Amino acid sequence: MRKLTLEDIQRLPKTDLHVHLDGSLRLSTILELAQEQGVTLPGTTIETLRPFVEVGEECTSLVDYLKAFDVTLSVMQTYDSLVRTAYELAADAAAENVRYLEVRYSPILHQQKGLTLHHIVQAVVEGLAQAEKEFNIKTGVILCGIRHISPELSNRLADLTVAFKNKGVVGFDLAGAEEDFPAKKHREAFSRVLANNINCTLHAGEAYGPESIHQAIHLCGAHRIGHGVRLIENGDLLNYVNDHRIPLECCPSSNVQTRAVRTMAEHPIRLFYDLGLRVTVNTDNRMVTRTTVSEEYLHLHETLGFTLDEIKELIIMGFKSAFLPYAVKRALLSDVVNELKSFQPHSLESKKEQL
């Protein structure tokens, strides 16, 4: 089979529907923000800071993975830092031709210096709007309740989501430690969001089994599932997810790091795709996982045998799964489909020249 290069994949139009703002900063920006704000970091150069904010093979679980966020959050407590990090995330995504980006984070984690929840959302919306003006990218914000923080705070975040409906926020999520913190405790928050006709997605089936996915769908009304790798353990639920075209936001490298899967070669995305599920490819955390959308597709190509045609289909499923109004989505999708039809990998062109 012809091999695609990273550069080929970077040229393809793409989505990233599952990316955390507080896990997707530039290392250099963390250092600069810390200096500006007088925050003490565990490392003062890129190389000494790196082990504290990028997880490697030594990561043992989701809870271990989440430790990196204590460091990133320490410099994300001001209005300007939120504008800047949101802008830079969209700029970095646009640089690899991500055309539609949904950025998620939990405003309650940014209140250490007294910012109001309203300002915390406004700052991120402002940073993303600035990036939309400068780059060829559309964006939306997803607010996250946190499983291991109280359900009452999820309710406040749900109300905040409602307040920012049609003002930059496109959905509501539940993130954080999954084991021992069932989604059903946060049901009230989801019912408030759903009552206002707003989309929701939940992290589920990452650090806990299919029961967690079942709760996300049937008790919380999930329109998409974050990760969902452990759906593989329940064929009946898998068929339901497939029949209802519930998209899975797959984040393959992150799943290897949190030990949701043992190796990339064993990632169930191949099986999910072959069974016809609506699967999307995402980064989760560009910095913490040290990845890009293009690199995630490259892993699927090199390790799981996804061909160019299959990658194009995954890309289309990404756009189809966007939390965008249908008419907007249809127009975007139609442009992307045309672009994909005429796409030629450079690696193939240079082969032709050699023949």
Ligand SMILES: O=c1[nH]cnc2c1ncn2[C@H]1C[C@H](O)[C@@H](CO)O1
């Ligand atoms: O993969 C994840 N699973 C569960 N929670 C996560 C993941 N990546 C980041 N988070 C948490 C840590 C962040 O502080 C929070 C909001 O972005 O979401």
Ligand SMILES: [Zn+2]
């Ligand atoms: Zn996530």
